[in-house]
Amino acid sequence: MDQENQPLFGLSIDGQAASTISSSVQWARILAICGIVFGGVFVLLGIFFKTFMSKTMSMGGGLESDTVDKNAALGAGIGMVIYILMGALAILGNTFLLNYANKTSRALKTNDSAMLNSGFAGLRNYCAFWAVIMILCLLLFLLSIVTMGLM
Amino acid sequence: MDQNQQSIFGLSVDDSNRAHLSEAAKWGRFLAIVGFVVCGLIVLGGIIMVLSANRLQNEMSDYPGYRRSAFSVFGAGLAFVYIVVAVVYFFPCLFLLRFSNAMKIALAGNDQDQLTESFKNLKVMFRYVGIILIILLSIYAFIFLIAILSAAT
Numbered sequence: 001m002d003q004e005n006q007p008l009f010g011l012s013i014d015g016q017a018a019s020t021i022s023s024s025v026q027w028a029r030i031l032a033i034c035g036i037v038f039g040g041v042f043v044l045l046g047i048f049f050k051t052f053m054s055k056t057m058s059m060g061g062g063l064e065s066d067t068v069d070k071n072a073a074l075g076a077g078i079g080m081v082i083y084i085l086m087g088a089l090a091i092l093g094n095t096f097l098l099n100y101a102n103k104t105s106r107a108l109k110t111n112d113s114a115m116l117n118s119g120f121a122g123l124r125n126y127c128a129f130w131a132v133i134m135i136l137c138l139l140l141f142l143l144s145i146v147t148m149g150l151m
Numbered sequence: 152m153d154q155n156q157q158s159i160f161g162l163s164v165d166d167s168n169r170a171h172l173s174e175a176a177k178w179g180r181f182l183a184i185v186g187f188v189v190c191g192l193i194v195l196g197g198i199i200m201v202l203s204a205n206r207l208q209n210e211m212s213d214y215p216g217y218r219r220s221a222f223s224v225f226g227a228g229l230a231f232v233y234i235v236v237a238v239v240y241f242f243p244c245l246f247l248l249r250f251s252n253a254m255k256i257a258l259a260g261n262d263q264d265q266l267t268e269s270f271k272n273l274k275v276m277f278r279y280v281g282i283i284l285i286i287l288l289s290i291y292a293f294i295f296l297i298a299i300l301s302a303a304t
Binding site: 011013014016017018020021023028030116120121123127130131134 | 162163168178182258261262266284
């Protein structure tokens, strides 16, 4: 490795790195806010999903049998849980990103090392959170393939 | 703000920062690699869809009134959508992998240039995803507007 690239006192956030991080933080903030808003919308959709489904079923006016009603209610319940879970996960994941954006931005403005540390912790949490979600999704995917294979 | 938290030469990457960035790079690398696999699976899904559409086309060709072009367009359209989704998803994974690799090199060898390169890739990833989000929101807004206008007329 080129010796010129090595600073005397280890790595530092120099002007170029600071400007790059500052730019990344702006985009990260936009993404985080959009993600939190979408998460909120999903939670609301989940809450209204069951109400909407029960109203739709009641419009049918006794045409359906009890079994159909129960199955539809179960489906609406599962739909509600999935929507709320997805919304909650989106809100939680993007809160980490917002933490990274806000704290890093403040750290760069005030040269606060502790704040920069919290900001990078936010980035780590964001990556770790989505990686764990990804692992869970892959496990569910594998489980569904195995279940389909057994059926 | 506490004065002892400020470095004389500006912000420096201390041990705690190193630990956070190293872990972020590890998870980022994992996410990127899984993302590439998912991209491959999406392309594979597209190919399977096209093959299924073609098989259905061959099976349906005996029926009277069957239009061959409809299935061809459907299959091609489906394959196009799958490939576009895979290509769009490929780039943020690439930038994330570059961020992770450069960060790993920077932390291992105290390489300032690699650290800057790493943050540059993180910025590009966030910018890319942000632009895609803006495009998607614009498309949704456009569809919503058209739906309102068509409902009003």
